[in-house]
Amino acid sequence: MTIRTMLYAAAAPLLAFPLALPAGATAAAASAPATAPLAVPAGTYGELTPEGAFTAPPAAGLWWSSTGRPTSFGPGALTTSVGTDKPRVWDAMVGRNNIRLRAGALYTLSFDAAASRAADIRVTVQENSGAYTAPLNRTVTLGPGTVRHQWTFRSSVSTPTGQITFQVGGRTAETGFTFDNVSLTTSTPREGFYTDPDSTARRWVDGDTTGHPRKAEIRSKIADHTTVKWFGNWSGATDAEVEAAVDRYVTAAAAAGQIPTLVTYNVPGRDCGGASADPSVPGTAQAYKNWIAAFGRGIAGRPAIVVLEPDAIAQADRDYRKHDGTPCLTETQRTARFDMLSYAAGQLDAQGPLVRAYLDAGNARWILGEGLADTGPMGLTEMVDMLGRSGLALADGVAINVANFQTNADSDNYGSRLAARALQTLGITTTWVVDTGRNGTAQPTAPGDFCNPRGRTLGLTSRQGDGGAAAYYLWIKNPGDSDGRREEDPRCEAGVPKAGHFSPELALRLIDGG
Numbered sequence: 001m002t003i004r005t006m007l008y009a010a011a012a013p014l015l016a017f018p019l020a021l022p023a024g025a026t027a028a029a030a031s032a033p034a035t036a037p038l039a040v041p042a043g044t045y046g047e048l049t050p051e052g053a054f055t056a057p058p059a060a061g062l063w064w065s066s067t068g069r070p071t072s073f074g075p076g077a078l079t080t081s082v083g084t085d086k087p088r089v090w091d092a093m094v095g096r097n098n099i100r101l102r103a104g105a106l107y108t109l110s111f112d113a114a115a116s117r118a119a120d121i122r123v124t125v126q127e128n129s130g131a132y133t134a135p136l137n138r139t140v141t142l143g144p145g146t147v148r149h150q151w152t153f154r155s156s157v158s159t160p161t162g163q164i165t166f167q168v169g170g171r172t173a174e175t176g177f178t179f180d181n182v183s184l185t186t187s188t189p190r191e192g193f194y195t196d197p198d199s200t201a202r203r204w205v206d207g208d209t210t211g212h213p214r215k216a217e218i219r220s221k222i223a224d225h226t227t228v229k230w231f232g233n234w235s236g237a238t239d240a241e242v243e244a245a246v247d248r249y250v251t252a253a254a255a256a257g258q259i260p261t262l263v264t265y266n267v268p269g270r271d272c273g274g275a276s277a278d279p280s281v282p283g284t285a286q287a288y289k290n291w292i293a294a295f296g297r298g299i300a301g302r303p304a305i306v307v308l309e310p311d312a313i314a315q316a317d318r319d320y321r322k323h324d325g326t327p328c329l330t331e332t333q334r335t336a337r338f339d340m341l342s343y344a345a346g347q348l349d350a351q352g353p354l355v356r357a358y359l360d361a362g363n364a365r366w367i368l369g370e371g372l373a374d375t376g377p378m379g380l381t382e383m384v385d386m387l388g389r390s391g392l393a394l395a396d397g398v399a400i401n402v403a404n405f406q407t408n409a410d411s412d413n414y415g416s417r418l419a420a421r422a423l424q425t426l427g428i429t430t431t432w433v434v435d436t437g438r439n440g441t442a443q444p445t446a447p448g449d450f451c452n453p454r455g456r457t458l459g460l461t462s463r464q465g466d467g468g469a470a471a472y473y474l475w476i477k478n479p480g481d482s483d484g485r486r487e488e489d490p491r492c493e494a495g496v497p498k499a500g501h502f503s504p505e506l507a508l509r510l511i512d513g514g
Contacts, residue, residue: 067169111181146178301351306358357396408436
């Protein structure tokens, strides 16, 4: 498993997978191809200053000083001083070279700083020649106490040789400076999650000609926050078209300097005869493997979060039934599904450290049962076993509560227990993400009440977790998109759109809690 951190840096790994596949995962993971990670130019995405904690002196030529005084670049921190012989603020600087900037992309600079006496300094991210254009140019006041500073900005220039500067000249007395934990990132959660400009909610808002009285509210509360795009049999008639669709979306997100979230929903037998089932999905395992390989090629090693095949693992449980009472999958079909999912996880793992993939693990009450007592029809043991067979060792973790309504507290409870069981039985250290699109209501939702239930509200918009629970809280099932209608699934209500289609009435239910 590729070692990764939340911001895609090379140090301080969040997930520490053993090099050997753990017991219980070997058979499924073996079907994944041993593809070399794709090469993305170093310093393009993620953490651009991985040495910024100065735990050891950085490589020669990265950091420099023009203060005219002894300057230390670690270990511990960057320290220097400036006398009165540097009359202008730019006469004395410390900085970092080789910063790749892309015009139009968002970046976030943060650092800790202190000075031996009150001092105004200038902080820039800029070109290192020519006009020295500085997309970030801020003046801050430092003092004896260490203070953290952070700004997100959009670059107005493209250059592979930009620089960070701390301009500290213009002192009227000898002044010491300390800088530490310098971080410049792009296409990470710090810059935000990319909003789909072509989401179903956005298309409805942009296309409404009726003068809907609450269109502006649907735009501001839902369409402006739809940060996940689903890919399936509607995404292209050929694998080449699917690859191109994924490439367009990831390219747009990368150009904005934000991170995209994608969902694959195309496994054979999708939704087990439910409202989202479709006979036009790939009919064979090989067709699906070709499709997911094309999907991965579209990402091309760039930053992305991917949720793999909602419900595919939970619906592979031996006791799971279609709504007509017949079994969902035969034993042969179960084995084939686990193999396909493991192949998918392997394809995304081969994309390299900027791509994070999550296998779907159902929701808290579906797996653990009412009361979360692990007395449900599946339980932790069965779910972890199926995850192991589906390539958990090749994924970054699991997705919880996709298209469901369980609270963050219950979802994190389930996620932490599942992670503990995976470590205990498979030897895999893992994490999880939670779908928060429709879980703002504290009242639990029963496992069978899954199809556009009333009384639900919007949950947290997409964001990074705080490190104590989920890795991310994401709108995965886009609010306002239907779960299905009675014509396709008798468990759903009549008079609503087909699964995946947007409804302003369903959107307003979530806004109002109706």
